[in-house]
Amino acid sequence: MMRWQLRNWWRGNKRVPVVLMLEPLHTCNLACVGCSPERYSGDLRNRLPLSNCFDAVEVCGAPIVSVCGGEPTVYPEIVELVDGLIARRKHVILCTNAILLDRFYRKARPHKRLAINVHLDGMRTTHDFVVDRPGVFDRAIEMIAEGKRLGYYVSTNTTVYRETSVDEIEEMCALLTELDVDGILLSPGYHYEAIEGDAHFLFRDEIHEKFKRIVALTQRYPKISSTPLFLQFAAGMRDYPCTPWGNPTYTPQGWKDPCYLIGNRYYGSWTEFFGGVDWDYWESRRDPRCHNCKMHSGFEPSVVRKLGDSLADVLTMARWQMANVRNTKRRVAA
Numbered sequence: 001m002m003r004w005q006l007r008n009w010w011r012g013n014k015r016v017p018v019v020l021m022l023e024p025l026h027t028c029n030l031a032c033v034g035c036s037p038e039r040y041s042g043d044l045r046n047r048l049p050l051s052n053c054f055d056a057v058e059v060c061g062a063p064i065v066s067v068c069g070g071e072p073t074v075y076p077e078i079v080e081l082v083d084g085l086i087a088r089r090k091h092v093i094l095c096t097n098a099i100l101l102d103r104f105y106r107k108a109r110p111h112k113r114l115a116i117n118v119h120l121d122g123m124r125t126t127h128d129f130v131v132d133r134p135g136v137f138d139r140a141i142e143m144i145a146e147g148k149r150l151g152y153y154v155s156t157n158t159t160v161y162r163e164t165s166v167d168e169i170e171e172m173c174a175l176l177t178e179l180d181v182d183g184i185l186l187s188p189g190y191h192y193e194a195i196e197g198d199a200h201f202l203f204r205d206e207i208h209e210k211f212k213r214i215v216a217l218t219q220r221y222p223k224i225s226s227t228p229l230f231l232q233f234a235a236g237m238r239d240y241p242c243t244p245w246g247n248p249t250y251t252p253q254g255w256k257d258p259c260y261l262i263g264n265r266y267y268g269s270w271t272e273f274f275g276g277v278d279w280d281y282w283e284s285r286r287d288p289r290c291h292n293c294k295m296h297s298g299f300e301p302s303v304v305r306k307l308g309d310s311l312a313d314v315l316t317m318a319r320w321q322m323a324n325v326r327n328t329k330r331r332v333a334a
């Protein structure tokens, strides 16, 4: 990551992708309340061929690839895809609902560049409500435990909805700490104009209220691995411009303008996409759909981008990074 950042700084590149959000398919075995039909109702036959995935990875250059979708374990070539990304020296985050994770475990192997990231939106009642199917929470917990037993780096990814109480988030953090997960990512499910009337999403003030309490939780649960500065941002304690180019999204329809969430239009080529999107506009958050947004894929890169502005922030991030390194060393030694 450091090499990538330094190389781009040396070349004078102002906008640098950090995490490629790779959606090899829009087929899913769930239809969660927070998801758009575009993301889960796709035909498996319309999935990206492996060669397109690898071409996108090469041309984008980001050192981290987050494989999402759709549900990536439904992608028939998922093991070949992960192996190919590792062979290209990428850090891979496999985002999954865990229902078919045992199928992946049977064919794949743990690797220091691979993280399994299990979707878990709270405890049993909330999670099964959000994914609209009973039993999914129990399955996710079972697969987290199995991943840890097999030696994988296993983290979780939680969207905090209106239905989610912070007490419940604390209960979930306690359970995940007991399971010895390697990281707990927390991010707000926010309300935007295009989904007006949807009761599940949070408005900005509600996000701040919940995340102020979540910031306090990080003292008791060091496994919470969202960066401390992002959590402060989610709690309304600091502000950032958006950095949508930090996490570009590649899908079966092409490169998505401008971000993981909003699909204004799609581009066939990286050059057209990266040079064609009005990044100044999207960074400014002037668009009505951006007003309440606190999405980690838009703002975690902003934390990195704005780090040089404050020595105190650099020290906060250095302490956080050291804690992560210690955690990783302990895991590798075990």
Ligand code: SF4
Pocket (backbone or CB within 6 Å): 242, 243, 244, 258, 259, 260, 261, 262, 282, 285, 289, 290, 291, 293, 294, 295, 297, 298, 299
């Ligand atoms: S503010 Fe949110 S919705 Fe707007 S471009 Fe950034 S990530 Fe996308």
